[in-house]
Every structure is written in C-alpha cells, then in structure tokens.
Amino acid sequence: MLKTIRRILAVLCFVAVTLLFLDFTGTLHHWLGWTAKVQFFPAVLALNVAVIAVLVLITLVFGRIYCSVICPLGVMQDLISWLHGKFKKNRFSYSKEMKWLRYPVLVVFIALLVVGVGSILTLLEPYGTYGMIATNLFQPIYQWCNNGLAAIAEHYESYAFYSTDVWVKSGIALALSAGLFLIIGFLAWRGGRTYCNTICPVGTLLSFVSRFSLLKVRIDDDKCIKCGLCTRNCKASCINHEDGTVDHSRCVTCGNCISKCKKDAIYYGRPRKNSENVGTKPASSAETEGNNVGTRPVSSDENQKEPIDNGKRAFLIGAGTAVAVAAFAQAKKKVDGGLAAIEDKEMPKRKNPITPPGSWNARHMQQHCTACQLCVAECPNQVLVPSHGLLTLMQPMMTYERGYCRPECIRCSQVCPTGAIKPITFEDKSSIKIGTAVWSHFLCIPIRDKDKDGNPISCGSCANHCPTGAITMIQLEENNENSPMVPSINAAKCIGCGACEYVCPSRPVSAIHVEGLEDHRTI
Amino acid sequence: MNSKHNMSRRHFFKVAGGAAVASGVVLAACNNKDEANTSGAISEADVPKDRMTYRINPNTGDRVSLLGYGMMRLPVVGGKTAPPDAPIDQELVNKEIDFALEHGVNYIDTSPAYCQGRSEKATGIALSRHPRDKYFIATKLSNFSPDTWPLEEGQKMFYNSLKELQVDYVDYMLLHAVGMGENGPEEFDHRYAENGLLDWLVEQKEAGKIRNLGFSYHGDISVFDTLLQWHDEGDYHWDFVQIELNYLDWKHANEINKDNTNAEYLYNELKKRGIPAIIMEPLLGGRLANLPDAIVTDMKRRDPNSSVASWAFRYAGTPDGVLTVLSGMTYMDHLMENIITYAPLKPISEEEDKFLEQVANTLAALPLVPCNSCQYCMPCPYGIDIPAIFTHYNKCIKEGNLIESESDDSYKRARKIFLVGYDRSVPKLRQANHCIACRQCVSHCPQEIDIPKELKHIDDFAEQLKQSDRKD
Numbered sequence: 001m002l003k004t005i006r007r008i009l010a011v012l013c014f015v016a017v018t019l020l021f022l023d024f025t026g027t028l029h030h031w032l033g034w035t036a037k038v039q040f041f042p043a044v045l046a047l048n049v050a051v052i053a054v055l056v057l058i059t060l061v062f063g064r065i066y067c068s069v070i071c072p073l074g075v076m077q078d079l080i081s082w083l084h085g086k087f088k089k090n091r092f093s094y095s096k097e098m099k100w101l102r103y104p105v106l107v108v109f110i111a112l113l114v115v116g117v118g119s120i121l122t123l124l125e126p127y128g129t130y131g132m133i134a135t136n137l138f139q140p141i142y143q144w145c146n147n148g149l150a151a152i153a154e155h156y157e158s159y160a161f162y163s164t165d166v167w168v169k170s171g172i173a174l175a176l177s178a179g180l181f182l183i184i185g186f187l188a189w190r191g192g193r194t195y196c197n198t199i200c201p202v203g204t205l206l207s208f209v210s211r212f213s214l215l216k217v218r219i220d221d222d223k224c225i226k227c228g229l230c231t232r233n234c235k236a237s238c239i240n241h242e243d244g245t246v247d248h249s250r251c252v253t254c255g256n257c258i259s260k261c262k263k264d265a266i267y268y269g270r271p272r273k274n275s276e277n278v279g280t281k282p283a284s285s286a287e288t289e290g291n292n293v294g295t296r297p298v299s300s301d302e303n304q305k306e307p308i309d310n311g312k313r314a315f316l317i318g319a320g321t322a323v324a325v326a327a328f329a330q331a332k333k334k335v336d337g338g339l340a341a342i343e344d345k346e347m348p349k350r351k352n353p354i355t356p357p358g359s360w361n362a363r364h365m366q367q368h369c370t371a372c373q374l375c376v377a378e379c380p381n382q383v384l385v386p387s388h389g390l391l392t393l394m395q396p397m398m399t400y401e402r403g404y405c406r407p408e409c410i411r412c413s414q415v416c417p418t419g420a421i422k423p424i425t426f427e428d429k430s431s432i433k434i435g436t437a438v439w440s441h442f443l444c445i446p447i448r449d450k451d452k453d454g455n456p457i458s459c460g461s462c463a464n465h466c467p468t469g470a471i472t473m474i475q476l477e478e479n480n481e482n483s484p485m486v487p488s489i490n491a492a493k494c495i496g497c498g499a500c501e502y503v504c505p506s507r508p509v510s511a512i513h514v515e516g517l518e519d520h521r522t523i
Numbered sequence: 524m525n526s527k528h529n530m531s532r533r534h535f536f537k538v539a540g541g542a543a544v545a546s547g548v549v550l551a552a553c554n555n556k557d558e559a560n561t562s563g564a565i566s567e568a569d570v571p572k573d574r575m576t577y578r579i580n581p582n583t584g585d586r587v588s589l590l591g592y593g594m595m596r597l598p599v600v601g602g603k604t605a606p607p608d609a610p611i612d613q614e615l616v617n618k619e620i621d622f623a624l625e626h627g628v629n630y631i632d633t634s635p636a637y638c639q640g641r642s643e644k645a646t647g648i649a650l651s652r653h654p655r656d657k658y659f660i661a662t663k664l665s666n667f668s669p670d671t672w673p674l675e676e677g678q679k680m681f682y683n684s685l686k687e688l689q690v691d692y693v694d695y696m697l698l699h700a701v702g703m704g705e706n707g708p709e710e711f712d713h714r715y716a717e718n719g720l721l722d723w724l725v726e727q728k729e730a731g732k733i734r735n736l737g738f739s740y741h742g743d744i745s746v747f748d749t750l751l752q753w754h755d756e757g758d759y760h761w762d763f764v765q766i767e768l769n770y771l772d773w774k775h776a777n778e779i780n781k782d783n784t785n786a787e788y789l790y791n792e793l794k795k796r797g798i799p800a801i802i803m804e805p806l807l808g809g810r811l812a813n814l815p816d817a818i819v820t821d822m823k824r825r826d827p828n829s830s831v832a833s834w835a836f837r838y839a840g841t842p843d844g845v846l847t848v849l850s851g852m853t854y855m856d857h858l859m860e861n862i863i864t865y866a867p868l869k870p871i872s873e874e875e876d877k878f879l880e881q882v883a884n885t886l887a888a889l890p891l892v893p894c895n896s897c898q899y900c901m902p903c904p905y906g907i908d909i910p911a912i913f914t915h916y917n918k919c920i921k922e923g924n925l926i927e928s929e930s931d932d933s934y935k936r937a938r939k940i941f942l943v944g945y946d947r948s949v950p951k952l953r954q955a956n957h958c959i960a961c962r963q964c965v966s967h968c969p970q971e972i973d974i975p976k977e978l979k980h981i982d983d984f985a986e987q988l989k990q991s992d993r994k995d
Contacts (some may be wrong), residue, residue: 340906461959461960
C-alpha cells in the first residue's frame with residue numbers, strides 16, 4: 001500500500017514538474033508553477049519559510065518521502081532503477097553510509113552558498129540538475145513531437161498546434177546535461193539511490209531530520225528470518241538484515257522492502273511493542289501485506305558484485321548521444337530558394353551580461369539562481385540562454401540574436417521558483433532598465449552599404465522598433481544633407497530590451513547592441 | 524454584347540500597370556509556388572481534342588486558339604520544393620506541348636527573360652518536334668538592362684531567339700513591357716526608339732522574319748497612348764497589343780492603385796482601332812483563383828462543376844476583340860482544365876457579367892495589398908520574403924481573419940490564425956519586422972505598391988496582435 005501510494009504520487013509530481021519544463025506555450029505554468037516552488041532548495045533560496053517548514057515537518061513525521069515523491073531527480077532515478085529491475089531482480093546489497101563523502105559535499109555546498117558561488121552549487125543541487133536535464137534533453141524531444149503534430153495540423157489547415165524552433169541554446173549546457181544524465185543515470189541503473197545518499201546535499205540535509213522521524217521502516221526481529229530479501233530490494237542500500245537495522249538517514253521510505261518481505265517482518269510505522277502484539281501492528285503494514293502481489297521467489301544466483309550489463313549501458317549512452325547529435329543537426333538553418341541568404345547572428349562580446357527584468361542586479365541573480373533553467377525553457381522569445389561565466393555557469397543570461405525581450409511577456413519572472421527573478425508586472429517591465437544600447441559606427445548599414453547608384457542605404461530599423469522612443473535617426477554630419485542617417489541613443493530612455501539589436505540588419509554582428517546594467521533601475 | 528465592351532469616356536491615367544506576371548522580367552516564374560488554377564481530378568480523356576474556340580487575326584488571317592500557352596512558369600525537376608536554380612523539366616515540357624497542340628492550342632508565348640533565360644530554349648526543343656505550321660510562336664525583345672539598349676545588342680537578342688527557338692521567323696514579336704521603369708517614356712526611347720531598334724524590327728517584318736509586330740504594356744499610360752497615336756498617324760502599324768485584362772482590373776485597376784489603368788480603357792482603345800488584344804493576367808497572378816469563401820460559394824451555386832479560375836478565363840475570353848488569353852500553365856492539370864474551359868468557350872452572359880462585376884466590387888472593397896507575387900521585387904537584399912508576407916496578409920483578409928478589435932467574439936481565433944499562419948508561411952527572419960525601409964524594392968514593383976509602407980502596416984498589425992496577449 002505504501003509503495004502504491006508512493007508510486008502514484010511520485011508519478012503525478014514527476015509528470016507535473018516535467019511538463020512545467022517541457023511546455024513552451026506559456027499555458028501550463030499557471031497551473032503547475034507551484035511544483036517548482038515546493039522544491040526544497042528553491043524554497044531555501046526564495047527564503048520561503050512556509051514551504052521549508054512544511055517539508056521539514058513532513059520529513060519529521062514520514063521520513064524522506066520528499067526524496068521519493070516530490071524530488072523529480074529522485075523519481076527519475078527510481079524510473080531508471082525500476083527499468084533495470086525489470087531485467088534483474090534482487091540486485092541491491094547493503095553498504096555502509098559514506099560519511100566521508102556525504103558530509104564534506106554538504107559542507108562545501110553550504111560554503112559555496114554562503115560565499116555566493118553559483119556554478120558548482122547548481123551542479124550539485126538535485127532540482128537544478130533535473131531542470132537542466134529536462135530543459136536541454138527532454139524539451140527538444142517534446143518540441144519535435146509538437147512540431148510533428150504542427151506539421152499534421154498545417155496539412156489540415158488547423159491551428160491547434162504551432163511549430164516551435166528547436167535549437168541548441170548552449171553547447172556547454174547540452175554537454176553538461178547529457179553528462180549529468182549519464183552519470184546519475186548510470187549510478188541509478190547500478191545502485192538505485194547512490195547519488196541521493198552520497199552526493200545530494202538536500203538528501204544529506206533531510207537525513208538529519210529523517211533519523212528522528214515519527215514513522216519509519218522498521219524490522220521486527222521476532223519475525224525476521226534473515227533471508228535478506230529486503231536488503232536485496234533496497235535501492236538506498238540502507239537495510240542491514242543481518243543486524244536487523246535500517247539506516248534511516250538514507251531510507252527514502254519507498255516501501256519496496258515491505259512489499260517484498262514474505263514474513264511481514266518489515267513494516268512502516270511506530271515501533272512494535274513486542275512479538276505478541278502482532279495483531280495490533282499499524283494498519284499500513286497490514287495492508288501492505290494484503291497487497292503483497294509482486295512477491296517473487298528469491299533467485300539463488302544472486303551475485304552482489306555482478307558486473308553491469310554492458311549491452312544496456314551501451315544502449316543508454318547511445319540514446320544520449322543520439323539526442324545530442326539530433327539537437328545539433330536541428331540548429332543548422334535551412335536555406336530558402338529565391339531569397340537572399342540570411343546569415344545567423346553572432347552573440348556580441350558584451351562587457352556586462354544582461355539579466356532579466358525582476359532580477360534586480362547581477363549579484364542577486366547569481367546568489368539566488370539554482371540554474372534549473374525553467375526560465376530558459378519557458379522564454380518564448382528565445383532570449384534567455386544558459387550562461388558560460390565561471391561564477392554564473394548555467395544561470396540564465398539574455399541575448400538578442402533570435403529575439404528580444406518583448407513587452408507582453410513577463411514569463412520568466414512568473415515561473416522563477418527561487419526568487420532570483422522576482423515577479424514583476426507589465427508596467428514594471430516597460431520601465432525597468434536592464435541595459436543600454438550601444439552603437440557600432442563601422443557596422444551600421446547606412447555607413448557600410450550603398451545602393452546601386454552609390455548612395456547610402458537608408459535604414460532606421462532600430463529607431464522604428466524602439467518601444468520607448470530612445471532612438472532617433474540623425475545626420476552623421478550635421479550640415480551635410482547627403483550624409484547617412486544614423487541612430488542617436490538617449491540612454492536615459494533606453495531599457496535594454498534589445499528590440500534594436502534584434503532587428504538590426506547588420507549581420508552577423510548587429511551594429512547596435514545592448515550592454516547589461518549591473519544594477520537595474522526604474523526609468 | 525455586354526455593356527462593358529462599349530466605349531467609355533477617356534480618362535487621363537498617368538501610369539497603368541496591373542499585374543505583371545504574364546510578361547515577366549526574369550525572376551521566379553519558373554517555380555512559383557502559388558500558381559494560378561488548381562483543380563480537381565480531370566483525366567486526359569475528359570479533354571476534348573477538336574472543340575477549341577479560335578479567333579481570326581485580321582492582319583494575317585491566323586486562326587489562333589483562344590487559349591495561349593505562356594512559357595514563363597515552366598516546371599522544374601524536383602517540383603515545387605526544388606531550389607530556384609533547378610533545371611527545367613524538359614520531359615514534362617515536351618509532354619505538355621504535345622498535349623496542348625494535340626488539343627488545339629497553337630499560340631505559344633515566351634521571352635528571352637523568362638525562367639532565368641531558359642524558357643526559349645526549352646520551348647524550342649519542345650516545338651521543334653512538331654511541324655512549323657502547327658503553331659504560332661510569340662517572343663519578345665526583353666532588353667530591360669541598360670547594357671542591352673544599343674541596337675546591336677537588340678539585334679543579337681533577336682537572332683538568339685531564332686536560334687534558341689529553332690525557327691526562321693517569329694509569328695508574333697513584342698516590344699516587352701513598354702511603360703515600365705521609373706520613367707516610362709524615357710525608357711521606351713532608350714530601348715526601342717532612339718537606337719533604331721523599332722525601325723529595324725519593322726524591316727525584319729518586311730523581310731518576313733516577323734509576321735506580326737506588337738507590344739506588351741505595363742506601367743505608364745502615356746506610352747500606351749503615344750504608341751497608339753503613332754498607329755493612328757500611320758508611323759507604325761501594331762498588329763496586336765498585349766494587355767492585362769480580368770474582371771477585377773476591368774473597372775477597378777485604378778481604384779486599387781491610382782497609378783494603374785482600368786482594362787476597360789485599354790481594351791476599348793484597341794477595339795476601336797481594330798487591333799487584336801492578347802490578354803495577360805486573366806487570373807491576376809492567381810488571385811482570381813483564390814477568392815473569399817463567400818464568393819466561392821456563390822460561384823459554385825451557379826455552376827457546381829466549374830472551377831473558380833474558369834470564371835476568370837471565360838471573362839477574359841468573351842470580348843470578341845481578344846485574340847488569345849495567355850496562361851502560364853506549369854502542370855498538366857492546369858493545362859487540361861484551361862483547355863476544357865475554352866473547348867468551346869461559353870461566353871459570359873449579361874447576367875453573369877453583372878455577377879462578376881459584383882464580385883469585383885466586393886474584392887475591390889477588401890483592403891488587399893495588390894500584390895500578384897510576380898517576384899520582381901525579389902530578392903530583397905535584406906532577406907525579406909515580400910510576396911509571401913503580402914500573400915499571407917491578403918489570405919487573412921479574404922478569410923475574414925483580420926480583426927483589430929479585441930472585443931470582437933472571434934478576435935482570439937483570428938489572432939491565432941494570423942500569427943501562427945504568419946510563422947508558417949514566412950520564416951521569422953523574413954517577416955515584415957526585418958524590413959529596414961531602404962526602398963530598393965519600390966521601383967521594381969509593376970503594381971507600384973509602396974512596399975515598405977505596406978510592410979510597416981502589416982508589422983504594426985502583427986505587433987498589435989502579439990502585444991494583446993498579456994497573461995497575468
């Protein structure tokens with residue numbers, strides 16, 4: 001029963017939070033946005049005391065069900081481990097708690113958090129890691145499926161689906177996500193919850209609480225025949241059947257052991273008083289026994305140190321590579337016939353990175369962002385991409401090669417679970433200055449290009465598209481009527497949205513680009 | 524006959540134009556995606572062989588089929604998705620020419636400029652497989668580029684046409700698109716008058732190398748008027764004139780674009796002089812084959828078995844001063860359907876004429892951009908797909924999906940159709956917001972559309988739709 005309930009809830013939570021990352025249409029986050037906000041570490045960063053208190057309380061009563069149900073990375077590992085279990089039964093064994101790894105990782109993690117170094121932090125934190133994997137690996141697959149449906153819809157002149165661009169936002173992010181997925185996937189395939197109980201700082205943190213939880217998985221020594229079936233089915237490797245003990249710092253209360261035990265010797269609840277009190281044991285374990293459907297005989301050939309199935313590992317790696325290759329292939333632009341070729345834009349070398357409106361300033365962003373990339377996955381204008389900065393690795397930054405920060409969109413500020421991007425209104429958005437446009441004389445089309453008669457090309461695209469009217473076109477030489485018209489930027493009015501940079505016809509580098517403002521301000 | 528064929532008061536129109544696909548300069552024609560008439564299933568057996576309507580050329584007595592084959596949209600290998608420089612599908616061209624001749628079509632119209640200069644050769648290959656007296660060949664002196672203005676260049680172009688077409692003489696020779704250019708009269712002088720090319724062509728006619736001499740007209744009406752004045756005064760004799768005529772341009776060409784001249788005027792000027800008219804743009808670049816749903820319903824109610832395009836062909840072929848109606852038929856189904864329409868012609872009745880006048884009134888009242896996708900403006904140096912943007916915009920207007928008021932019940936639906944359809948028909952980087960208004964396209968447009976202004980208007984509309992989607 002415990003296992004069934006856990007499984008249903010886990011799948012629901014996992015699907016919900018994954019859909020949040022997959023959805024690019026901006027509709028689901030109104031309904032599912034909370035699934036990211038109840039994650040432990042985002043709540044810590046957002047200083048969301050209520051969520052932290054509830055999560056601690058839940059752990060204090062039920063043990064680490066957070067890890068089994070709410071954490072998407074945990075559920076992802078369970079899925080992989082479950083898949084392996086289909087091929088190979090009873091494959092786990094007890095191992096000692098790796099204190100030497102667990103606690104130092106936590107200490108380092110906390111130290112980094114205090115110092116405010118985001119980059120390594122984000123690679124250790126489970127929700128952020130899952131977000132990266134979902135955004136960089138799962139979302140493209142989802143988008144391709146959507147594009148398939150959109151093609152069918154287009155064929156039938158339906159507008160139910162629309163096509164979306166699938167592109168590599170960052171090669172490093174893709175590689176990191178693939179790497180993390182393969183490493184964590186490999187650990188899960190081999191040893192279930194190894195990652196959660198050796199590396200995950202949230203798991204370690206919760207383990208302090210779960211040692212004292214009210215309800216626990218316990219072994220009834222009187223009934224236990226030391227067959228070891230529970231141990232061999234414990235993905236957390238935390239049951240020592242010989243001693244009859246369970247390491248509650250590592251147990252994620254998945255309930256697998258309970259459904260496996262044929263002697264009803266392992267149960268979830270308060271301690272049993274003594275062996276005569278079998279009839280008064282908690283209801284949950286009784287029901288568990290009744291639902292004990294999946295029990296299979298123990299196979300005798302169990303070798304606990306059996307080598308990993310190479311064929312399956314190869315499959316996994318192969319699948320990961322296929323995803324990566326496909327993602328790169330899609331990034332290439334197809335050429336249309338009968339039209340002038342359009343060069344892809346290159347990211348200008350910005351002296352200061354641009355952070356989204358609502359992030360206040362670069363420091364706030366760096367300290368509060370867990371790099372889950374939910375904002376990157378959600379951004380409909382293809383403006384947010386993972387950063388490659390040493391201290392801001394995988395945190396979002398803005399760039400305007402494929403779009404600009406449009407006035408009708410505040411989605412990143414709505415979805416951010418950590419408060420790195422604070423919620424803003426549309427009115428705020430139109431007045432928050434996140435950067436300033438800068439003009440490059442030698443790239444500007446009226447200066448660079450001539451028409452067939454040798455006259456300068458007239459442009460003015462930047463001025464025409466500036467939403468705040470910060471750009472006016474002026475004559476380059478004041479008293480020369482034939483001199484080209486070039487943009488003049490009023491920095492006080494510019495909000496840094498990037499409309500000018502995006503529409504600038506100069507390619508591959510725009511003749512006007514935005515430099516980020518370290519501290520945002522309102523104009 | 525119909526009232527529309529009577530003379531009307533002469534107006535002064537500075538510049539005429541209307542569509543230009545038919546006697547096009549160079550580009551795109553060879554694999555235009557939005558080619559005119561599409562049809563249901565017709566099999567070759569449905570197409571009659573001996574019932575084509577013919578008109579007699581009063582100058583030479585030529586018995587010309589009412590359907591003329593325009594060779595400006597020849598099929599390319601690879602079909603519609605082929606790259607623009609794909610080779611012409613000669614096998615299909617041969618098959619189509621064979622079929623056309625077998626079913627009574629005998630007027631074949633080409634130009635040295637069509638299909639990136641490959642049309643004449645392909646036409647020559649296909650026609651050389653038939654006896655010379657089975658077809659009339661029309662080609663043009665397409666000396667648009669200033670370096671082809673000297674007399675020798677024009678002569679070279681003519682001799683090259685004979686060579687490519689594998690013939691000793693041309694049945695119908697045209698001065699190509701007179702009136703075009705920034706200054707129509709001046710450009711005419713450069714191309715044909717002051718270099719003596721026109722006089723040389725007259726000599727070729729006397730020498731039998733040209734059987735009929737005429738011109739095709741776009742643009743500045745003063746050139747049209749001047750050339751007819753020369754005819755009246757006996758300086759030159761025009762054996763035929765090629766004009767744009769269809770039921771929308773009959774009375775509305777000028778209304779849609781003040782620089783254009785109504786077909787009614789052009790046709791009547793020719794009619795009163797007894798000059799045969801050859802019709803181009805019967806479908807207005809395919810626009811008259813793709814009408815708003817309500818009009819399609821009306822047409823189907825009147826004649827469920829006829830295509831929307833067939834109305835336009837019947838209209839263009841009805842006036843008795845029309846010698847032939849040109850259609851740039853890319854695929855067999857276009858050809859078969861058009862032969863059926865003219866084999867024989869069922870003239871537009873007076874009642875039907877009134878109906879089409881209403882249709883024209885309705886169409887003229889739609890705020891359409893008068894773009895025929897002739898592609899002359901392309902390629903835009905900054906990559907904008909100008910015709911595709913206008914086509915999408917016009918499609919939304921015709922389908923009633925251009926709704927500005929957010930309080931309208933169907934606003935949300937129309938918004939989605941406009942924006943999703945926009946992304947489907949034009950890649951993002953080729954949309955109107957990337958137009959920099961350099962105005963290099965403007966002088967190329969035979970419709971004299973203020974392209975940057977229209978693009979700005981469409982961009983503003985798209986922007987308004989996008990910004991209305993604020994989800995708090």
